[in-house]
Amino acid sequence: MSTRQTEPTQNLTLVQSVRDALATEMEADDDVLVTGEDVGKNGGVFRATEGLFDEFGGDRVVDTPLAESGIIGTAVGMAAMGLKPVAEVQFSGFVYPGFDQIVSHMARMRARSRGRFTLPMVLRAPYGGGIRAPEHHSESKEAFYAHEAGLKVVIPSTPYDAKGLLISAIRDPDPVIFLEPKLIYRAFRGEVPEGDYEVPIGEAAVRREGSDVSVFAYGAMTRPAMEAADRLADDGVDAEVVDLRTVSPLDREAIVESFEKTGRAVVVHEAPKTGGLAGEITAIVQEEALLYQEAPVQRVTGFDVPYPLYAMEDYYMPNAARVAAGIEEAVEF
């Protein structure tokens, strides 16, 4: 989606555009409130809620006790009563005390109550590796949530998408898990409209058109995917890069359309290989485009090991070189 020329824009980082989305929706809708650890006076440990406490006050930008089950469980209760809580968990690695609330209630309140109670809530959390963070601060566990019926799982990779997708998530009548790739929170800036706009949940974006091989990526992995594609262009490989943007529901149409064009695919994620989204994407092309397939689908992912402390994380995280190796294997098959 491109911005209309007439609209005023601002040059923001991804984390600033998250903040901008929150401010925009809080301004427009009194039912929206932000809760979490250190989101108030401190403005969030990544400054994703900076200034919101001063602007909207302590009743709408709430520093909670240190308790994720409390944060997520109370958001479920507030959402059931018609508020639109945007709960922050400080790092995705600290969601787990609230996991019961996510899988037992957040995901299925609509189904359990046969539609009487719906949960227009968002759970935001920074996720992913590459920033030399301490233990438990770098994991990518999007597959947990994608596995859970009733949740939508969104992962932006640009400032523009972050704002538009978060606004869509807040307005969505169903609960959304919004995972923010903290490696690229401040890695680059992009033009972001000042006003409100939606980027639809469930729609992938083709970041680079190509005809030889499809590279499917999301979050912070979109960058090494693009870089690998650029590098291999010099060798005459024309790679298409598809940024999934939502990992549940996956944009099956976009995946199939790209694969039918190229017949070869590389799927990239930081999350471990086994049980990761790459397996799901591989199954989609098998189910819907088998006859177009010309090579085994390559999975370039994290390994099936606990995310290592940072001395080894560069070896764990897929990067342009590993993506390029995957692309080469797909095209040379």
Place this chain on the structure above:
Amino acid sequence: MSTLERDPREGEVRVLDENGDVVGDAPDLSAEELLAMYRQMKLARRFDTRAVSLQRQGRMGTFPPMSGQEGAQVASAMALADDDWVVPSYREHAVSLVRGVSLERTLLYWMGDERGSRMADGVNVFPVAVPIASQIPHATGMAWANKLRNDDGTPDAVVCYFGDGATSEGDFHEGLNFAGVFDTPNVFFCNNNQWAISVPRSKQTASATLAQKADAYGFEGVQVDGMDPLAVYKVTEEALAKARDPDKGELRPTLIEAVQYRFGAHTTADDPSVYREDAEVEEWKAKDPIPRLERYLRGRDLLDDDRVADIEESVETEVADAIEAAESTTRPDPSSMFEHVYEEMTPELRAQAERFADLRERYGDEAFLDD
């Protein structure tokens, strides 16, 4: 008076006042032990200061400093018997030090090396727990195991450390509740440093004290001046004695709330000026446990300027040596990330490890290190 209006510190145990003058019953410690306590506190402070500057210089990753908390950490750890266990959070550098974890190992962990999580055999310290309060049920389980395995009725104790913020997590409740129900030999040591990152203690719970939460679990809760090392030693020693060998009708566990203050940032990634006043920091710095113990020791002729200078010099060297040792440790072999996941590698994991080795050979390590 309502609970909220009550001075939350009125029942606090103290031995030394802020000038190092004795205002309570001092624990029975020899001159040697008192000097060792002082030296460990000085060592911890120096280590902390150097660690923060290593991070600033890009020689280490994010680090959680503990300055201000040396009294609570060193004194409580010194009260343990050799066979007792420690289950720490991520800020217990001084507890670990006293319990035999080398400074070098602590540095390695914060330098991102897994080997820093591997405590030496015979060191009864569990690996650092970063997810808040998650270690509390472990400590209960460990103490429970000690009790089940013990024949003479005096099981080894397990001391669990955590912060004020941790008391809000479900794991705190579950760990302490199990301890009460199964009467486990535990000491739950809460380092109430007034802040959970930017959230003050007053916003963490409407309880007047954290110690009073023990009432709900049926065992004793004690509030102690956590910047008074002698008081901390005393209450920990008493709690440990009770954990091993309670009086009839008494439950073994104790919750200790050590009231103290974190002088520095939450971690090197935090900027406390955003959420707290300098005046508050200064007020607490006047209670600094190190000069407090020093004045007490000088008053009893156990320390003078020369001895303090000697200690400072030896502490400086010890920290410098630990940094040198940690920094000269060869970085871990990347293939070691596949080790210790299981007793035996699964076929899939083996295939991934082989693929990884193959990529390194084909493209060289440089290929992994660029981004």
